[in-house]
Amino acid sequence: MISQAAKESFERIVFQAARTRLTMNPAHACEVERAAGHEPVGRGTSAQVHVLTIVSIGFRIVLMLQFADDEATRSYYAGQTANRALPEAALEIGNLCCGAINQQLVEHFPDLGMSTPYTLSSDCMGYLDELDPVHLAAYDVTIEAAARLRVTLCVCASEPIDFAAQVADVHESAGELELF
């Protein structure tokens, strides 16, 4: 249902989006590693997960971001954006990240749509199989060796997916903030 090339392409796109959109400054160091499980990141596990969806005609991608509920992460995201609360900053950051993924995918799939973000309990992450995904991958992101979050990619498809994305630099204006 999904080719290896497509899985690798999704991974390259997520890596690129994480490095360009999850950092508050492009110069900040950003490490992205593939995670083994789907549990929230340790050291102050997050009770919430921010969910966004990108849909195409033949598939949908559910993107979940779990920001670590610790001081380092809070001060990185909330402290640098006019003292906003982390959940508020997380919604905007998640939206930008999803927008970057959408921008990369639109080169291969002309018909795409992106949802607004929604926040759920992290307990919901245990039921991803209910979505009947064809591809499930989780990535641990560490920024400036302090802020941490987990990005989970859940791809559900009704048609075979096969494409090869050559990731280029994402334009700075990508992504839009859409809130409920």
Next chain:
Amino acid sequence: MRRTTLRSNRARMSARVGKAVVLTNSMLALAVTAAGAVAALAAFVAYKRASLCALREHSEALARMSGAHDESKAHDLALLAAEQMRASELSAETQRLSDALAREADALAQARAALAEAQARHDDLLAHAARIASEAARLKQLAATFERWHEQMISLMAQNQDMHRKNHELARIVNHVLMVSLNASIEAARAGAAGRGFSIVAGEVRALATRSQELSKSYRDSLDRNDLVTTATFQDIQAGGKMITAALGSVESLAQQFQSKLERNST
């Protein structure tokens, strides 16, 4: 000319007659006769010569005139033949031009018919382009439908959150009942034989509280599962609506561009 010759002959004869008078009268007559004969012969010869000369000149003139006539006739015939050939060529050319004109007229009629057909097709395409643009614009109103689904899904999610809160409160109550039943069991044990009946009741209450706790946990799991599926479905509908709206916008834009191009071509 002949008169001139006769006069000279008469003069000569008069001279000779004069001489013959001198000779003899007999000889004179003979001489006169002979002279007359000679003169007549000479005159005749001269006449013949003159006639022959005239005849020859006449024949020559006639021959020249005949030659000239023949030549003129031949020339005229040649001219006539050339003119006839020219007329024939002109006739053929006229026929060819007439045929060509007929063909051109036919082609023109066909071109006019084709032009009229193309114009009709063009008008039809223009009307279709306008209809497509209009339909696409109308279908973009589906966004209102997507917005309605959006609101309903928000309402559904709010209900889920309310059920989470109630289940959480229920779980707290059940935990409290469990603690109370545990305390009751402890107090019943302290009471000894008098508290035996109460101990049985406390045990039942604890068992019910434990089952309620398990049920509450199961209910919470169901709500979590429901949250994820509902949210994913809601976002699928919402993003799908945006995808369809964007696609319809693209169709509308293309139809308008096509319509504008057709209108520009028709002017």
